Each structure stands twice: as C-alpha cells, then as structure tokens.
Amino acid sequence: MTMTPSPRPPRRALVLVLWLLALLAGIAVIARSHFSTDLSAFLPASPDARQQVLIEQLQSGVASRTLFIGIDGADGATRSTISREMGRQLRAGGLFDQVQNGDHSDWKDAGEWVFAHRYQLSPAVRPEHFTPEGLRNGILDTLSLLGTPAGNALRPLLERDPTGEAARIAEGLIPATAPRTEGGVWVARERERAVLLASTRAEGGDLDAQERAIAAIHSAFAQAQRQAGDKAGTARLLLSGTAVFSVQSRASIEKEAIHLAVVGAIVMSLILLAAFASGRALVVALLPVATGVVGGTAAVSLWFGNVHGLTLAFGSTLIGETVDYAIYYLIQARQVGAQGEPGTGWRHWLRVHWPTVRLGLLTSVVGFAALVFSGFPGLAQLGVFSIAGLVVAALATRFVLPSLAPDGATGQGLRRHLARATGVIVRTLPRLAWPFAALGVAALVLVLWQGNHLWRAGLASMSPVPKAAQELDAQLRADIGASEAATLVVAFGGTVEQALQHAEAASLRLDALVNEGKLLGYDSVTRFLPSQRTQAQRMAALPTAEELRARLPEATAGLPLAADRLAPFVEAVQAARGLAPITHEEVRAGTLGPIAGALLFERPGGGWAAMLSLHTPPDFRHATVADALAGLPEVVVVEVGEALADVYQRYLHEAFVQVGLGALAVVLLLAAWLRSARRLFAVCLPLVVAVLLTLGGMALLGMALSILHLVGLLLVVAVGSNYALFFDELQRTGHADEDTLASLLLANLTTVVSFTLIAISKIPALSAIGQVVAPGALLALLLSAAFAGGWRGRRGLAG
Structure with missing residues (x-):
C-alpha cells in the first residue's frame, strides 16, 4: 500500500x-x-573636537544633570517656607549632589575653608600686593565696604583680613546674574516666584535615576506644601531642565x-x-x-x-x-x-x-x-x-x-x-x-x-519637547540666572593640573572681557581650585612676618586702622606660608565637591576637562569670546547652535x-x-x-x-x-x-x-x-x- x-x-x-x-x-x-531618548544618539560617532565637547555635555555634563525649579502662587512668605523645606528634604535625600536656593545655612563649612585658604585662592596675591602701597590700597578697599550691606559680615574679619581677600574670593564665586534673595531664599528678579537649582548625582543619560530625582522633587514639594499650611494650597511647582x-x-x-x-x-x-x-x-x-x-x-x-x-x-x-x-x-x-x-x-x-x-x-x-x-x-x-x-x-x-x-x-x-x-x-x-x-x-x-x-x-x-515646555525652561533659566548655555568654553588637559593651567590661561582673557563690559562674569573651578603652579606662585608672594610688620606702619599711616591692631593679620599670613597645596581630592571631598565635579571632570576617552560657564549681557556675541580665546592651546569654544x-x-x-x-x-x-x-x-x-x-x-x-x-x-x-x-x-x-x-x-x-x-x-x-x-x-x-x-x-x- x-x-x-x-x-x-x-x-x-x-x-x-x-x-x-x-x-x-x-x-x-x-x-x-x-x-x-537623548538626541546625542543622532550626533556623530566620530566627532571633531567641538562636537565631542557637545556630545560629552549632552550625555554626562552638568547641563544634562541640572534641574530648574520654580514655585509660583501663594504669598512670598509661603513660597519662601516651601523653598527652604524643599531644599532641606532634597539635600537629605541623597539623589542630588547640590541643591541651591539661597539658603546658605549648609555652607558654613565651605566659608570657613575658603577663609582658611584665602591666600592660595585670591587672584590678588602677588608680590606687589604686599608692598606698602599695595597693602594700603587693599585696606582702603576693605574699609570702604564697611558701610555697605556686606559690612556686617566683613567687620569681624577686619583685623585678620584687612586686605579683603575673603570678600574678593566671595565676589568671584557669586554669579553675576544670581537671583535676588528674599526671606532668606532665591526669588526671581522680575516675577513673584521662588526658585531653586538642583544637580543630580546620576548622569543625565541615566533616565531611570533622573525620573526618580524628578519624583523626589514632586514629593518634596507636596510635603513642604502640606507643612506650610492652608495658604500653600495655591502654590504651584514648575520644573524644567534637560533631564525633565x-x-x-x-x-x-x-x-x-x-x-x-x-x-x-x-x-x-x-x-x-x-x-x-x-x-x-x-x-x-x-x-x-x-x-x-x-x-x-x-x-x-x-x-x-x-x-x-x-x-x-x-x-x-x-x-x-x-x-x-x-x-x-x-x-x-x-x-x-x-x-x-x-x-x-x-x-x-x-x-x-x-x-x-x-x-x-x-x-x-x-x-x-x-x-x-x-x-x-x-x-x-x-x-x-x-x-x-x-x-x-x-x-x-x-x-x-x-x-x-x-x-x-x-x-x-x-x-x-x-x-x-x-x-x-x-x-x-x-x-x-x-x-x-x-x-x-x-x-x-x-x-x-x-x-x-x-x-x-x-x-x-x-525632538518631541513641546514649545510651551521650551518657553518655561527659558523662563526658569532667566529667573535663576543660569550661565549662558549657547556658548561652551572648555579647557582640556591630559592631567588635572594641565586642565587647570589651561583654564587659568582662558580666565585671564575672559577677565579682560569682564572689565570691558562684554561679559558679566563667568564660573571657573580655578576660583577655588587653582593649579599647583599658581598656588606656588601665590605662596611665594607672601612676605615673612618681619617683612610684613615693617611695611604695615607705612601702609596704615593716617588710616583709622592702626598697624598694631593687625597682629592677627601677620599671624594669618605666616600660617598661610606653611599650608600644603590645595588638591583636587581635597576639594572633591569637601562641601565644594559637587561644584568642582560639575566644572572639572574626567573625559570618557581619557584626560580632563575644565568648564568655564559664561554669564552674558543681552547684546552678547559668541564671536567676542571666540576671538578672545583664539590661539590658546587646548581651549575649545563651542557655539551650541552653530x-x-x-x-x-x-x-x-x-x-x-x-x-x-x-x-x-x-x-x-x-x-x-x-x-x-x-x-x-x-x-x-x-x-x-x-x-x-x-x-x-x-x-x-x-x-x-x-x-x-x-x-x-x-x-x-x-x-x-x-x-x-x-x-x-x-x-x-x-x-x-x-x-x-x-x-x-x-x-x-x-x-x-x-x-x-x-x-x-x-x-x-x-x-x-x-x-x-x-x-x-x-x-x-x-x-x-x-x-x-x-x-x-x-x-x-x-x-
């Protein structure tokens, strides 16, 4: 069959x-x-130097980790209460390496550290700064500040820091476009709004971690709103940033x-x-x-x-x-x-x-x-x-x-x-x-x-980001006075020291633009972490105790601050001469560590990069910075749009x-x-x-x-x-x-x-x-x- x-x-x-x-x-x-979902996937895999800077910032730079927070509604006192409580909760939560809202209660240690290292950090520390004429000019500048709102903070420091090094450093660390302070917290300059700025510990590309951080902000706001009482019912949370x-x-x-x-x-x-x-x-x-x-x-x-x-x-x-x-x-x-x-x-x-x-x-x-x-x-x-x-x-x-x-x-x-x-x-x-x-x-x-x-x-x-979200982002950035994001200035180096030296070279030229009014200011890690070479030069400029005592009578002649009152100043300069250099590891381990990590970072392919964040006037032109920094080795200026x-x-x-x-x-x-x-x-x-x-x-x-x-x-x-x-x-x-x-x-x-x-x-x-x-x-x-x-x-x- x-x-x-x-x-x-x-x-x-x-x-x-x-x-x-x-x-x-x-x-x-x-x-x-x-x-x-980040658009860096649609950037080239083999970029040139400028494109590499852009890709690194999109993937892991501080811009990809920074969240801009606004609190609208309610009254000013209620907004301030919510801001302080949110800041406290977010700092304690462990998801953020820095939360800034104008509340400086947690910055006491940083202030003490800066004051102790002021002669290593102050850009004014040069040999001519400690001549009789240089000392006299420094003392006069400090005395002139005593009648200002900052005078109350400077008066207790006068005998230890008559030349105003701490004030000079603080001036450089405070952004030129920082928001105003009201009720002890930041508020927008042109709106009835409290503002905060937070940077996540996780990289911008870790969207699961970013989502948890955003949820933590919403949770902190809800809890702070409940604690603020009935008046907080009309308060509204605004949130933006690349991670959002x-x-x-x-x-x-x-x-x-x-x-x-x-x-x-x-x-x-x-x-x-x-x-x-x-x-x-x-x-x-x-x-x-x-x-x-x-x-x-x-x-x-x-x-x-x-x-x-x-x-x-x-x-x-x-x-x-x-x-x-x-x-x-x-x-x-x-x-x-x-x-x-x-x-x-x-x-x-x-x-x-x-x-x-x-x-x-x-x-x-x-x-x-x-x-x-x-x-x-x-x-x-x-x-x-x-x-x-x-x-x-x-x-x-x-x-x-x-x-x-x-x-x-x-x-x-x-x-x-x-x-x-x-x-x-x-x-x-x-x-x-x-x-x-x-x-x-x-x-x-x-x-x-x-x-x-x-x-x-x-x-x-x-990009699927709606126009309304982009407009809110621009608003919050302006309210907080965030650095100009359209122009990136980055100094490279094979080591931390090389990157810092190149950043310092760029800073000298940017200082000239600030003096000319073409820049409002800039942020640089070298303000609190100078290169070893610069620190050595500043330490070498400090006079001995005998030299300083001999110069002070001439420097203070006719001034309301007599030389015999400045013994603490002489002792401080002498103590500074024996300080060990500030290291990258020391800064990263301290209160300023998160800021240092945002401005100085190891590159994915090896080497280091120091970011200089610009604060620009309304009529700013990218070409101004590009021309000023032209010719500097290992310094790249990137116009993001271009x-x-x-x-x-x-x-x-x-x-x-x-x-x-x-x-x-x-x-x-x-x-x-x-x-x-x-x-x-x-x-x-x-x-x-x-x-x-x-x-x-x-x-x-x-x-x-x-x-x-x-x-x-x-x-x-x-x-x-x-x-x-x-x-x-x-x-x-x-x-x-x-x-x-x-x-x-x-x-x-x-x-x-x-x-x-x-x-x-x-x-x-x-x-x-x-x-x-x-x-x-x-x-x-x-x-x-x-x-x-x-x-x-x-x-x-x-x-």
Whole structure:
C-alpha cells in the first residue's frame, strides 16, 4: 500500500517550535534592554573636537544633570517656607549632589575653608600686593565696604583680613546674574516666584535615576506644601531642565508608540477582517508583524547595547510593510484552478509568488543596509531595526504561515471587490502615464529649484519637547540666572593640573572681557581650585612676618586702622606660608565637591576637562569670546547652535550619500535579477516618479524636510518595489488573477492607513516618516499600474 504524502508543509511542528523559541528569546532580550531618548544618539560617532565637547555635555555634563525649579502662587512668605523645606528634604535625600536656593545655612563649612585658604585662592596675591602701597590700597578697599550691606559680615574679619581677600574670593564665586534673595531664599528678579537649582548625582543619560530625582522633587514639594499650611494650597511647582525633557520625551514616545500600536492594530484588524471575513486569518496575518517588531528591537539591543526611543517607535512603521507579506501569502496561496488539491496552496505561492516577494525583500534590505554603516548611531539603529524586522517578518511568512494556513485565507470577504477595483485601476491608469511622467518632470524641476531650502529642518525637529515646555525652561533659566548655555568654553588637559593651567590661561582673557563690559562674569573651578603652579606662585608672594610688620606702619599711616591692631593679620599670613597645596581630592571631598565635579571632570576617552560657564549681557556675541580665546592651546569654544547646525548638515549629507548608495545597490540588484534593461526601467520608473511627486507635493506645501523625511523616502522605495515587481511579474506572464490584484490593493490600503496614522502622531520624528510614506506608497501603486500599460491588453485583463 502506497501512502499519499501530506499536503501540509513538512516538519510543521519543528517550524512552529523553533519560531516560538525565537520569539520568546527576542522578548527576553527586549525585557533586559536599555532604552534611551537623548538626541546625542543622532550626533556623530566620530566627532571633531567641538562636537565631542557637545556630545560629552549632552550625555554626562552638568547641563544634562541640572534641574530648574520654580514655585509660583501663594504669598512670598509661603513660597519662601516651601523653598527652604524643599531644599532641606532634597539635600537629605541623597539623589542630588547640590541643591541651591539661597539658603546658605549648609555652607558654613565651605566659608570657613575658603577663609582658611584665602591666600592660595585670591587672584590678588602677588608680590606687589604686599608692598606698602599695595597693602594700603587693599585696606582702603576693605574699609570702604564697611558701610555697605556686606559690612556686617566683613567687620569681624577686619583685623585678620584687612586686605579683603575673603570678600574678593566671595565676589568671584557669586554669579553675576544670581537671583535676588528674599526671606532668606532665591526669588526671581522680575516675577513673584521662588526658585531653586538642583544637580543630580546620576548622569543625565541615566533616565531611570533622573525620573526618580524628578519624583523626589514632586514629593518634596507636596510635603513642604502640606507643612506650610492652608495658604500653600495655591502654590504651584514648575520644573524644567534637560533631564525633565529627556524623561518626558521617553514617556511621550512610549505612550505614543503604544497608542499607535493599539490604534494601528485595531484599524488594521478591521480592514483585514473585512477583507478575509475570518478571525483566524486575521490572527495569522498579524503574526509576521509582531515577529518583525520583536526581531528588529532585539537585534538593535544586541548590536548597540541599547535601543533609542525613536527606534522603538519606528517599529510601528514596520506594520505597513510587514503586514504586506502576510496579505500576499493569505490571498495568493488560495487554491488555484479546479485541479488544485486542498492543502497545496502554499506550494503554488512558493513557486509562483515567493520569488517576487523575496526580491522585494532583498531590495528593501539592500536599501536600508546603507544606513547601518552610518556615522550616526541613531541612524544606524534605524537601519538595523528595519533590516532585521523585515527579514524576520518575511521568514515568518515563508515558514510559519504555510504551517498554520496551508491554503491561505479561504474566505472571500471583500477580496472579489478589491480585485475588481484593482482591475479598474490597471485598465484606466495607463491612459494617464504621460501626464504622470510630465508631473514627475515638473516635480523634479521644483525640487531642484528649492534645493537645500527644502531640507531646512534641523536636528531639533526630531525632538518631541513641546514649545510651551521650551518657553518655561527659558523662563526658569532667566529667573535663576543660569550661565549662558549657547556658548561652551572648555579647557582640556591630559592631567588635572594641565586642565587647570589651561583654564587659568582662558580666565585671564575672559577677565579682560569682564572689565570691558562684554561679559558679566563667568564660573571657573580655578576660583577655588587653582593649579599647583599658581598656588606656588601665590605662596611665594607672601612676605615673612618681619617683612610684613615693617611695611604695615607705612601702609596704615593716617588710616583709622592702626598697624598694631593687625597682629592677627601677620599671624594669618605666616600660617598661610606653611599650608600644603590645595588638591583636587581635597576639594572633591569637601562641601565644594559637587561644584568642582560639575566644572572639572574626567573625559570618557581619557584626560580632563575644565568648564568655564559664561554669564552674558543681552547684546552678547559668541564671536567676542571666540576671538578672545583664539590661539590658546587646548581651549575649545563651542557655539551650541552653530555646532548642532554643522552636525546636522554633516548628518544630512551623509544620509543623502547613504540613501543614494542604497538606491544604487537596489538598481544593481534588480538589474542582476531581471536581466533586462526594459524590465529594469519599468520597475524603477514608478518608484522614481513616486519619490519625485511626494517631494514636489511637500515643496508646494512649504514643508521643511528633515533627515527622517529622507528615511521615509527610503521606505517608499522599499514598499513600492513590491508593487512594481508584482506588476512586472504580471506583465511578464500576462496573467492577472483576482487574488494577485486583490492582494496588491489590500496591501497598499493597509500601508497607507498605517502610515496615515503615523503622520498625525504627536512625535515629530514619526510624523515626518508618515507624511512621506502614506502618499508615497499610494503613488507607488498607482504609478506601477500606470506605467505597466504594456500588458493591459493581454489575457487576464480583457474584461
């Protein structure tokens, strides 16, 4: 007795088990993955010196760890009470290395340390400062301050510090743009608002830690508000800073990704359910989509060690293409002809249609492969995600779907209507081939005329931070008097000592700008941690006790401060001569340690960097500082806006090159496969015109295009190549069965709908991709039908 071979795919159980194991492994990788949202992922992996400074600051610099806090509402006394209590709680919580709100009760130790080391820290300590004339000038300056508000603090120190070194150091440490003090805490200069500034211990890139710090601020405010009584009920907490933006962006991207996935799945399910009239077919159709998203995310995590939020959200865009594979199979694998044996539809699909789907997949992979080698990690992640997701989805379609639905989706649903609609399209549109071609030429002229102006959107266009949040951030920075963030000045060195010496050299030139009124001031670690060389010079300038006693009578002649009252001063100078040099380790271990850590830090690649934070007047010009510091070794001046613009232009140029190389690779692949110049032209023409018409439409609408619009164009080619190849197959065989026509229209419908949902997303980066792919994919189908008119009169399309 002979046994009839099973019509089902061989090794069905093995295929399903392997697929489930792979899916579970991918989910396990994703569960342990680290997700980030900072835009530094879209900065170059091999930056120049200026870009490296920018990247370091975005990833771990003080700017990435600083939070700006405001308290609005209630009355002034209540706001002050809340501010003091919040400051106390946040300092005790351990999540912040510094919390400043004008309450100096915790700075007593720092003040005593500065006073004890005043002769090592004061920039006035030079040999001429201790001549009779220099001493007299210093004493006169100190006496003149006794009648000011600071006089009460200076009077007890007069006999020990008559030359005012402590006052001079304090003046340098207090920012020129510091907020005013009211009720013992900081308040905004132009608003009824208490303000605080806090720096987290965790790096800016540790978003989980930043989220905990932000939650601690909200908790501290709520508790302080309760303790302040009934009057505090109207108080309102304001919070901003880079960390706030990053955490909010992550939450926004995650929320939007889930929203898009849910809405997209519902809409897609309704379309597929109507098309297949089968719940089972619907579930089977979504399996390659889920497999592709899991595979793409896991591949990025394994390759890069983290997954950017935009990459994860980009997964929703794969629904538009990966579901096409399932649609092609479920519709095209139905039993063909009267001789068809039940359970063999998958064999027919593998023999007739799989080669075309496989070629479409290869063109997509080749196109996206160019992004993998990008010098921008974010762009490389999109490339890896796309390739892995598409390949995994295609493999699931090729091996898993035949095991679950050997004859595809046997229910009719709307397929017959879809086939008829497609038949009308393919019989009608070829008459418009020349008008479409003319429109393509016109679009090309418009795009070339617009040139670079068309691609004028910047790196910030990918940020999901709303305008209102940016305006609040600017307000709080101004209220607190934060240093000017648009210009970065950094001194480098292989050691701490070298970095400090280079920072001191920069400080001398910045001092000149302050004296000229071109700068209000600046912050530098060298104010409380001078280089060893500078400390040695200052110690060498201190006179002996005998020399100082001999000079004081002449210096104090005729002054209300007699020389015989200054014995404590002589003793202090003598004691200072025996002090050990201040070291980096000593400062880091003290109260000033957090400030030192913010301004002096070890670089990720080795060496040290000292940051000089500028306080600028309203008419400040970046070129003023750049020109003043020009020529100094190991000192870099970065204009953040200009640096970001340079990075983005490099980013855009590289992306154009890579997309161009990807397009060339696709053409070469098609040429090798089709082996016909005519067929190659027929496949490529609708894709080229679809891209041109999409760009032309955006140019007419005045849209500013970004790098992600360019990625969207690559997706148009990836999706559209499937349509063009199927029409090429129909033209070659001359047979257009209902199932193939229905699968093309349904696949296009799901793609356009999914990308339309993405186009209205609140995340600008996703919206940019959807704005391109939704119209581009529709045009790709219509143009493929229009330019494939050479076979419309053949059999299969006569009616």
